[in-house]
Amino acid sequence: MIDTPCRRPLDQHANPMRVSPRAECLPEVAPDPARTELQELVRSYASTVVNSEWDLLAQGGDDPRLDRTIDQLRDRFTALPADTGRLGVAREQGLLDVRQLDESHRARVSLVTGDNTFNIALLGATIFGAGLVIAFPLVAGLGPRPANVAVMALLAFTLGAMVFLSIQLLYPLEGPFAADPEAFLDALELMPRPT
Template structure:
Protein backbone atom coordinates (compact mmCIF):
# COMPACT_ATOMS: atom_id res chain seq x y z
CA UNK A 1 0.00 0.00 0.00
CA UNK A 2 2.85 2.41 0.84
CA UNK A 3 4.41 1.74 -2.55
CA UNK A 4 1.11 2.54 -4.30
CA UNK A 5 0.75 5.82 -2.42
CA UNK A 6 4.33 6.80 -3.16
CA UNK A 7 3.87 6.04 -6.87
CA UNK A 8 0.77 8.28 -6.97
CA UNK A 9 2.58 11.08 -5.16
CA UNK A 10 5.54 10.74 -7.50
CA UNK A 11 3.28 11.04 -10.55
CA UNK A 12 1.47 14.09 -9.13
CA UNK A 13 4.81 15.63 -8.22
CA UNK A 14 6.06 15.07 -11.74
CA UNK A 15 3.09 16.94 -13.18
CA UNK A 16 3.53 19.80 -10.72
CA UNK A 17 7.26 20.07 -11.48
CA UNK A 18 6.65 20.03 -15.23
CA UNK A 19 4.02 22.76 -14.94
CA UNK A 20 6.37 24.87 -12.80
CA UNK A 21 9.26 24.51 -15.24
CA UNK A 22 7.18 25.48 -18.26
CA UNK A 23 5.73 28.44 -16.38
CA UNK A 24 9.24 29.65 -15.55
CA UNK A 25 10.54 29.41 -19.08
CA UNK A 26 7.23 30.81 -20.46
CA UNK A 27 7.25 28.58 -23.52
CA UNK A 28 3.53 27.79 -23.37
CA UNK A 29 0.28 29.70 -23.10
CA UNK A 30 -2.14 29.25 -20.24
CA UNK A 31 -4.83 26.69 -20.91
CA UNK A 32 -8.11 27.41 -19.11
CA UNK A 33 -10.48 26.17 -21.80
CA UNK A 34 -12.52 23.03 -20.93
CA UNK A 35 -12.01 22.02 -24.56
CA UNK A 36 -8.30 22.83 -24.52
CA UNK A 37 -5.41 20.41 -25.02
CA UNK A 38 -4.89 19.77 -21.30
CA UNK A 39 -8.48 18.75 -20.64
CA UNK A 40 -8.69 16.77 -23.88
CA UNK A 41 -5.50 14.84 -23.14
CA UNK A 42 -6.43 14.15 -19.52
CA UNK A 43 -9.94 13.08 -20.47
CA UNK A 44 -8.69 10.67 -23.09
CA UNK A 45 -6.15 9.14 -20.70
CA UNK A 46 -8.70 8.79 -17.89
CA UNK A 47 -11.15 7.10 -20.24
CA UNK A 48 -8.42 4.75 -21.43
CA UNK A 49 -7.44 3.97 -17.84
CA UNK A 50 -11.02 3.16 -16.88
CA UNK A 51 -11.46 0.91 -19.92
CA UNK A 52 -8.23 -0.93 -19.10
CA UNK A 53 -9.17 -1.50 -15.45
CA UNK A 54 -12.75 -2.40 -16.33
CA UNK A 55 -11.62 -4.92 -18.95
CA UNK A 56 -9.30 -6.62 -16.47
CA UNK A 57 -12.03 -6.67 -13.81
CA UNK A 58 -14.34 -8.43 -16.28
CA UNK A 59 -11.85 -10.81 -17.90
CA UNK A 60 -10.34 -12.17 -14.67
CA UNK A 61 -13.59 -13.54 -13.18
CA UNK A 62 -14.81 -14.61 -16.61
CA UNK A 63 -11.77 -16.81 -17.17
CA UNK A 64 -11.96 -18.08 -13.58
CA UNK A 65 -15.59 -19.11 -14.10
CA UNK A 66 -14.74 -20.88 -17.37
CA UNK A 67 -11.90 -22.79 -15.71
CA UNK A 68 -14.13 -23.67 -12.74
CA UNK A 69 -16.83 -24.97 -15.09
CA UNK A 70 -14.35 -27.22 -16.89
CA UNK A 71 -13.03 -28.46 -13.56
CA UNK A 72 -16.50 -29.49 -12.37
CA UNK A 73 -16.84 -31.60 -15.49
CA UNK A 74 -13.44 -33.17 -14.84
CA UNK A 75 -14.40 -33.99 -11.23
CA UNK A 76 -17.78 -35.48 -12.15
CA UNK A 77 -16.24 -37.50 -15.00
CA UNK A 78 -13.62 -38.93 -12.64
CA UNK A 79 -16.43 -39.98 -10.29
CA UNK A 80 -18.20 -41.69 -13.21
CA UNK A 81 -14.98 -43.47 -14.20
CA UNK A 82 -14.52 -44.67 -10.62
CA UNK A 83 -18.13 -45.88 -10.62
CA UNK A 84 -17.46 -47.94 -13.75
CA UNK A 85 -14.14 -49.31 -12.50
CA UNK A 86 -15.65 -50.41 -9.16
CA UNK A 87 -17.44 -53.26 -10.93
CA UNK A 88 -14.32 -55.46 -10.85
CA UNK A 89 -13.55 -55.00 -7.13
CA UNK A 90 -13.74 -58.09 -4.91
CA UNK A 91 -16.67 -59.09 -2.71
CA UNK A 92 -19.24 -56.48 -1.81
CA UNK A 93 -16.85 -53.62 -2.55
CA UNK A 94 -18.52 -52.64 -5.87
CA UNK A 95 -21.82 -51.84 -4.16
CA UNK A 96 -20.12 -50.09 -1.26
CA UNK A 97 -17.90 -47.92 -3.46
CA UNK A 98 -20.75 -47.03 -5.80
CA UNK A 99 -22.99 -46.11 -2.88
CA UNK A 100 -20.22 -43.90 -1.47
CA UNK A 101 -19.75 -42.18 -4.85
CA UNK A 102 -23.49 -41.51 -5.16
CA UNK A 103 -23.57 -40.11 -1.64
CA UNK A 104 -20.62 -37.86 -2.36
CA UNK A 105 -22.05 -36.43 -5.58
CA UNK A 106 -25.48 -35.92 -3.99
CA UNK A 107 -23.80 -34.20 -1.04
CA UNK A 108 -21.94 -31.82 -3.37
CA UNK A 109 -25.16 -30.86 -5.16
CA UNK A 110 -27.38 -30.58 -2.10
CA UNK A 111 -25.15 -29.33 0.71
CA UNK A 112 -21.92 -27.96 -0.70
CA UNK A 113 -23.00 -25.91 -3.71
CA UNK A 114 -24.86 -23.22 -1.70
CA UNK A 115 -21.74 -22.68 0.44
CA UNK A 116 -19.54 -22.27 -2.62
CA UNK A 117 -21.48 -19.14 -3.58
CA UNK A 118 -20.00 -17.64 -0.40
CA UNK A 119 -16.49 -18.83 -1.27
CA UNK A 120 -16.54 -21.72 1.24
CA UNK A 121 -16.46 -25.52 1.05
CA UNK A 122 -18.09 -28.05 3.34
CA UNK A 123 -15.41 -29.95 5.33
CA UNK A 124 -17.47 -33.15 5.21
CA UNK A 125 -16.87 -33.46 1.46
CA UNK A 126 -13.12 -33.95 1.84
CA UNK A 127 -13.72 -36.38 4.71
CA UNK A 128 -16.01 -38.46 2.49
CA UNK A 129 -13.35 -38.78 -0.19
CA UNK A 130 -10.63 -39.63 2.35
CA UNK A 131 -12.85 -42.31 3.86
CA UNK A 132 -13.59 -43.81 0.46
CA UNK A 133 -9.93 -43.81 -0.51
CA UNK A 134 -9.00 -45.53 2.74
CA UNK A 135 -11.75 -48.15 2.28
CA UNK A 136 -10.61 -49.03 -1.22
CA UNK A 137 -6.96 -49.01 -0.22
CA UNK A 138 -7.70 -51.52 2.56
CA UNK A 139 -9.33 -54.04 0.22
CA UNK A 140 -7.63 -57.41 0.01
CA UNK A 141 -7.32 -58.08 -3.71
CA UNK A 142 -6.62 -61.57 -5.03
CA UNK A 143 -5.14 -61.92 -8.45
CA UNK A 144 -3.97 -59.45 -11.04
CA UNK A 145 -7.47 -58.51 -12.22
CA UNK A 146 -8.59 -57.40 -8.78
CA UNK A 147 -5.29 -55.61 -8.14
CA UNK A 148 -5.67 -53.74 -11.42
CA UNK A 149 -9.28 -52.84 -10.59
CA UNK A 150 -8.25 -51.58 -7.17
CA UNK A 151 -5.44 -49.47 -8.62
CA UNK A 152 -7.78 -48.04 -11.28
CA UNK A 153 -10.44 -47.09 -8.73
CA UNK A 154 -7.81 -45.46 -6.51
CA UNK A 155 -6.50 -43.53 -9.51
CA UNK A 156 -9.95 -42.17 -10.32
CA UNK A 157 -10.65 -41.32 -6.67
CA UNK A 158 -7.36 -39.46 -6.60
CA UNK A 159 -8.47 -37.53 -9.68
CA UNK A 160 -11.73 -36.62 -7.92
CA UNK A 161 -9.80 -35.38 -4.89
CA UNK A 162 -7.44 -33.33 -7.06
CA UNK A 163 -10.35 -31.76 -8.93
CA UNK A 164 -12.07 -31.08 -5.61
CA UNK A 165 -8.97 -29.24 -4.38
CA UNK A 166 -9.06 -27.10 -7.52
CA UNK A 167 -12.78 -26.46 -6.98
CA UNK A 168 -11.93 -25.26 -3.48
CA UNK A 169 -9.47 -22.77 -4.96
CA UNK A 170 -11.99 -21.69 -7.61
CA UNK A 171 -14.67 -21.06 -4.98
CA UNK A 172 -12.36 -18.81 -2.97
CA UNK A 173 -10.86 -16.99 -5.97
CA UNK A 174 -11.77 -13.32 -6.49
CA UNK A 175 -10.13 -10.47 -8.41
CA UNK A 176 -7.66 -8.40 -6.36
CA UNK A 177 -9.68 -6.11 -4.12
CA UNK A 178 -7.53 -3.19 -5.21
CA UNK A 179 -8.61 -3.77 -8.81
CA UNK A 180 -12.29 -3.52 -7.87
CA UNK A 181 -11.71 -0.32 -5.88
CA UNK A 182 -9.68 1.12 -8.75
CA UNK A 183 -12.62 0.40 -11.06
CA UNK A 184 -14.87 2.47 -8.80
CA UNK A 185 -12.30 5.28 -8.53
CA UNK A 186 -11.65 5.59 -12.26
CA UNK A 187 -15.36 5.43 -13.05
CA UNK A 188 -16.06 8.23 -10.54
CA UNK A 189 -13.27 10.38 -11.97
CA UNK A 190 -14.53 9.87 -15.53
CA UNK A 191 -18.01 10.97 -14.42
CA UNK A 192 -16.90 14.19 -12.66
CA UNK A 193 -14.06 15.05 -15.04
CA UNK A 194 -16.05 17.46 -17.26
CA UNK A 195 -16.95 19.49 -14.17
CA UNK A 196 -13.35 19.40 -12.93
CA UNK A 197 -12.24 20.67 -16.32
CA UNK A 198 -14.53 23.68 -16.02
CA UNK A 199 -17.51 22.61 -18.11
CA UNK A 200 -20.94 23.59 -16.80
CA UNK A 201 -23.50 21.71 -18.92
CA UNK A 202 -27.09 22.91 -18.87
CA UNK A 203 -30.37 21.55 -20.19
CA UNK A 204 -30.16 18.63 -22.60
CA UNK A 205 -26.37 18.86 -22.62
CA UNK A 206 -26.35 17.08 -19.27
CA UNK A 207 -28.40 14.12 -20.55
CA UNK A 208 -25.40 12.30 -22.11
CA UNK A 209 -23.49 12.69 -18.83
CA UNK A 210 -26.39 11.19 -16.89
CA UNK A 211 -26.62 8.26 -19.33
CA UNK A 212 -22.85 7.72 -19.12
CA UNK A 213 -22.96 7.80 -15.31
CA UNK A 214 -25.78 5.24 -15.27
CA UNK A 215 -23.93 2.87 -17.58
CA UNK A 216 -20.68 3.26 -15.67
CA UNK A 217 -22.52 2.54 -12.43
CA UNK A 218 -23.99 -0.61 -13.92
CA UNK A 219 -20.57 -1.67 -15.21
CA UNK A 220 -18.95 -1.18 -11.81
CA UNK A 221 -21.75 -3.15 -10.13
CA UNK A 222 -21.22 -5.93 -12.67
CA UNK A 223 -17.54 -6.24 -11.78
CA UNK A 224 -18.51 -6.86 -8.14
CA UNK A 225 -21.44 -9.12 -9.01
CA UNK A 226 -19.33 -11.56 -11.06
CA UNK A 227 -16.34 -11.58 -8.72
CA UNK A 228 -17.06 -15.16 -7.52
CA UNK A 229 -17.14 -18.15 -9.86
CA UNK A 230 -20.08 -19.83 -8.12
CA UNK A 231 -22.22 -16.74 -7.56
CA UNK A 232 -23.71 -14.02 -9.74
CA UNK A 233 -24.59 -13.92 -13.47
CA UNK A 234 -21.59 -16.08 -14.44
CA UNK A 235 -22.16 -18.60 -11.63
CA UNK A 236 -21.09 -22.17 -12.38
CA UNK A 237 -23.97 -24.51 -11.61
CA UNK A 238 -23.97 -28.17 -10.49
CA UNK A 239 -25.10 -29.45 -13.90
CA UNK A 240 -21.99 -31.63 -14.29
CA UNK A 241 -22.71 -33.41 -11.00
CA UNK A 242 -26.40 -33.74 -11.81
CA UNK A 243 -25.34 -35.39 -15.04
CA UNK A 244 -23.12 -37.75 -13.05
CA UNK A 245 -26.10 -38.81 -10.92
CA UNK A 246 -28.03 -39.60 -14.09
CA UNK A 247 -25.07 -41.56 -15.41
CA UNK A 248 -24.86 -43.54 -12.15
CA UNK A 249 -28.51 -44.49 -12.52
CA UNK A 250 -27.97 -45.52 -16.14
CA UNK A 251 -24.94 -47.68 -15.26
CA UNK A 252 -26.73 -49.32 -12.35
CA UNK A 253 -29.78 -49.98 -14.49
CA UNK A 254 -27.70 -51.61 -17.18
CA UNK A 255 -25.99 -54.06 -14.85
Protein backbone atom coordinates (compact mmCIF):
# COMPACT_ATOMS: atom_id res chain seq x y z
CA MET A 1 0.00 0.00 0.00
CA ILE A 2 1.29 3.45 -0.89
CA ASP A 3 1.87 5.72 2.10
CA THR A 4 -0.21 8.78 1.27
CA PRO A 5 -1.60 11.24 3.79
CA CYS A 6 -4.98 9.55 3.28
CA ARG A 7 -3.63 6.15 4.33
CA ARG A 8 -1.90 7.25 7.53
CA PRO A 9 -3.66 6.79 10.89
CA LEU A 10 -5.47 9.77 12.33
CA ASP A 11 -3.43 11.61 14.95
CA GLN A 12 -5.64 11.72 18.03
CA HIS A 13 -3.51 14.44 19.63
CA ALA A 14 -3.46 16.94 16.80
CA ASN A 15 -2.07 20.41 17.31
CA PRO A 16 -4.95 22.90 17.06
CA MET A 17 -2.77 25.29 15.11
CA ARG A 18 -2.48 22.69 12.36
CA VAL A 19 -4.97 21.26 9.96
CA SER A 20 -6.39 17.85 10.76
CA PRO A 21 -3.83 15.30 9.54
CA ARG A 22 -6.34 13.81 7.10
CA ALA A 23 -8.49 16.83 6.25
CA GLU A 24 -7.49 16.57 2.61
CA CYS A 25 -8.75 12.96 2.66
CA LEU A 26 -12.29 13.63 3.85
CA PRO A 27 -13.76 13.58 0.34
CA GLU A 28 -11.80 10.44 -0.58
CA VAL A 29 -13.93 8.27 1.69
CA ALA A 30 -17.20 9.46 0.14
CA PRO A 31 -18.85 7.85 -2.86
CA ASP A 32 -18.59 9.54 -6.25
CA PRO A 33 -21.78 11.66 -6.28
CA ALA A 34 -20.93 13.49 -3.04
CA ARG A 35 -17.16 13.60 -3.55
CA THR A 36 -17.02 16.87 -5.53
CA GLU A 37 -19.19 18.75 -3.07
CA LEU A 38 -17.11 17.47 -0.14
CA GLN A 39 -13.88 18.42 -1.92
CA GLU A 40 -15.18 21.95 -2.39
CA LEU A 41 -16.23 22.21 1.27
CA VAL A 42 -12.86 20.97 2.57
CA ARG A 43 -10.99 23.33 0.24
CA SER A 44 -13.27 26.15 1.39
CA TYR A 45 -12.48 25.33 5.03
CA ALA A 46 -8.70 25.38 4.51
CA SER A 47 -8.73 28.48 2.30
CA THR A 48 -10.96 30.35 4.80
CA VAL A 49 -8.46 29.56 7.57
CA VAL A 50 -5.56 30.84 5.43
CA ASN A 51 -7.26 33.88 3.91
CA SER A 52 -9.47 35.05 6.75
CA GLU A 53 -9.44 33.25 10.08
CA TRP A 54 -5.70 33.54 10.76
CA ASP A 55 -5.80 37.33 10.53
CA LEU A 56 -8.96 37.46 12.63
CA LEU A 57 -7.37 35.22 15.28
CA ALA A 58 -4.39 37.58 15.43
CA GLN A 59 -6.89 40.38 16.18
CA GLY A 60 -8.67 38.30 18.84
CA GLY A 61 -11.67 37.16 16.78
CA ASP A 62 -12.72 34.21 14.67
CA ASP A 63 -14.48 33.58 11.36
CA PRO A 64 -18.05 32.25 11.78
CA ARG A 65 -17.97 30.89 8.21
CA LEU A 66 -15.82 28.01 9.46
CA ASP A 67 -18.55 26.85 11.83
CA ARG A 68 -21.01 26.84 8.93
CA THR A 69 -18.57 24.94 6.70
CA ILE A 70 -17.98 22.34 9.43
CA ASP A 71 -21.75 22.00 9.89
CA GLN A 72 -22.17 21.51 6.13
CA LEU A 73 -19.46 18.84 6.09
CA ARG A 74 -21.11 17.07 9.03
CA ASP A 75 -24.51 17.24 7.28
CA ARG A 76 -23.08 15.77 4.05
CA PHE A 77 -21.48 12.84 5.86
CA THR A 78 -24.56 12.30 7.99
CA ALA A 79 -26.59 12.07 4.77
CA LEU A 80 -24.53 9.04 3.63
CA PRO A 81 -26.26 5.70 4.30
CA ALA A 82 -25.44 4.22 7.71
CA ASP A 83 -25.19 0.64 6.49
CA THR A 84 -22.45 -1.83 7.37
CA GLY A 85 -20.80 -1.73 3.98
CA ARG A 86 -18.35 0.64 2.33
CA LEU A 87 -20.70 3.64 2.58
CA GLY A 88 -21.25 3.08 6.31
CA VAL A 89 -17.51 2.97 6.91
CA ALA A 90 -17.06 6.11 4.78
CA ARG A 91 -19.79 7.84 6.77
CA GLU A 92 -18.30 6.93 10.16
CA GLN A 93 -14.74 7.85 9.15
CA GLY A 94 -15.90 11.11 7.63
CA LEU A 95 -17.85 12.05 10.76
CA LEU A 96 -14.82 11.26 12.94
CA ASP A 97 -12.60 13.45 10.78
CA VAL A 98 -15.13 16.29 10.74
CA ARG A 99 -15.31 16.05 14.52
CA GLN A 100 -11.54 16.45 14.72
CA LEU A 101 -11.67 19.46 12.38
CA ASP A 102 -14.34 20.99 14.63
CA GLU A 103 -12.39 20.30 17.83
CA SER A 104 -9.17 21.71 16.34
CA HIS A 105 -11.01 24.83 15.18
CA ARG A 106 -12.56 25.35 18.61
CA ALA A 107 -9.21 24.78 20.32
CA ARG A 108 -7.53 27.31 18.01
CA VAL A 109 -10.14 29.93 18.76
CA SER A 110 -10.05 29.20 22.49
CA LEU A 111 -6.26 29.34 22.58
CA VAL A 112 -6.19 32.78 21.01
CA THR A 113 -9.37 34.38 22.33
CA GLY A 114 -9.68 32.58 25.68
CA ASP A 115 -9.32 34.04 29.14
CA ASN A 116 -5.65 34.30 30.12
CA THR A 117 -6.27 35.50 33.68
CA PHE A 118 -4.65 32.44 35.25
CA ASN A 119 -1.63 32.63 32.90
CA ILE A 120 -1.18 36.33 33.61
CA ALA A 121 -1.42 35.75 37.39
CA LEU A 122 1.09 32.92 37.07
CA LEU A 123 3.41 35.16 35.06
CA GLY A 124 3.10 37.90 37.71
CA ALA A 125 3.89 35.40 40.47
CA THR A 126 6.90 34.15 38.46
CA ILE A 127 8.23 37.70 38.06
CA PHE A 128 7.70 38.39 41.76
CA GLY A 129 9.39 35.10 42.71
CA ALA A 130 12.29 35.80 40.34
CA GLY A 131 12.78 39.18 41.98
CA LEU A 132 12.87 37.56 45.42
CA VAL A 133 15.30 34.84 44.28
CA ILE A 134 17.70 37.47 42.99
CA ALA A 135 17.20 40.02 45.79
CA PHE A 136 17.40 37.61 48.75
CA PRO A 137 21.10 36.71 48.38
CA LEU A 138 21.97 40.39 47.95
CA VAL A 139 19.99 41.36 51.07
CA ALA A 140 21.43 38.41 53.02
CA GLY A 141 24.92 39.75 52.41
CA LEU A 142 26.27 37.65 49.58
CA GLY A 143 29.74 38.98 48.87
CA PRO A 144 30.62 40.51 45.50
CA ARG A 145 33.12 37.78 44.66
CA PRO A 146 33.32 36.98 40.93
CA ALA A 147 31.85 33.48 41.43
CA ASN A 148 28.83 34.86 43.28
CA VAL A 149 28.28 37.59 40.68
CA ALA A 150 28.52 35.00 37.86
CA VAL A 151 25.96 32.72 39.54
CA MET A 152 23.60 35.67 40.12
CA ALA A 153 23.99 36.80 36.50
CA LEU A 154 23.30 33.28 35.22
CA LEU A 155 20.25 33.02 37.49
CA ALA A 156 18.95 36.42 36.35
CA PHE A 157 19.44 35.45 32.69
CA THR A 158 17.62 32.14 33.17
CA LEU A 159 14.71 33.75 34.98
CA GLY A 160 14.54 36.51 32.36
CA ALA A 161 14.43 33.91 29.59
CA MET A 162 11.60 32.06 31.38
CA VAL A 163 9.60 35.28 31.72
CA PHE A 164 10.20 36.10 28.03
CA LEU A 165 9.02 32.64 26.95
CA SER A 166 5.98 32.88 29.20
CA ILE A 167 5.01 36.19 27.63
CA GLN A 168 5.47 34.72 24.14
CA LEU A 169 3.18 31.81 25.00
CA LEU A 170 0.41 34.25 25.88
CA TYR A 171 0.43 35.42 22.23
CA PRO A 172 0.69 32.31 20.02
CA LEU A 173 0.26 34.23 16.73
CA GLU A 174 2.87 36.92 17.43
CA GLY A 175 6.58 37.06 18.10
CA PRO A 176 9.47 34.75 17.26
CA PHE A 177 7.54 31.56 18.14
CA ALA A 178 4.36 32.49 16.30
CA ALA A 179 2.28 29.79 14.63
CA ASP A 180 1.43 30.33 11.00
CA PRO A 181 -1.12 28.83 8.59
CA GLU A 182 1.56 26.90 6.66
CA ALA A 183 -0.07 23.55 7.49
CA PHE A 184 -3.30 24.74 5.90
CA LEU A 185 -1.44 25.91 2.79
CA ASP A 186 0.23 22.50 2.57
CA ALA A 187 -3.14 20.79 2.96
CA LEU A 188 -4.57 22.92 0.15
CA GLU A 189 -1.74 21.78 -2.11
CA LEU A 190 -2.35 18.12 -1.23
CA MET A 191 -6.09 18.26 -1.74
CA PRO A 192 -7.28 16.98 -5.08
CA ARG A 193 -8.90 19.60 -7.27
CA PRO A 194 -12.66 19.16 -7.65
CA THR A 195 -13.43 17.45 -10.94
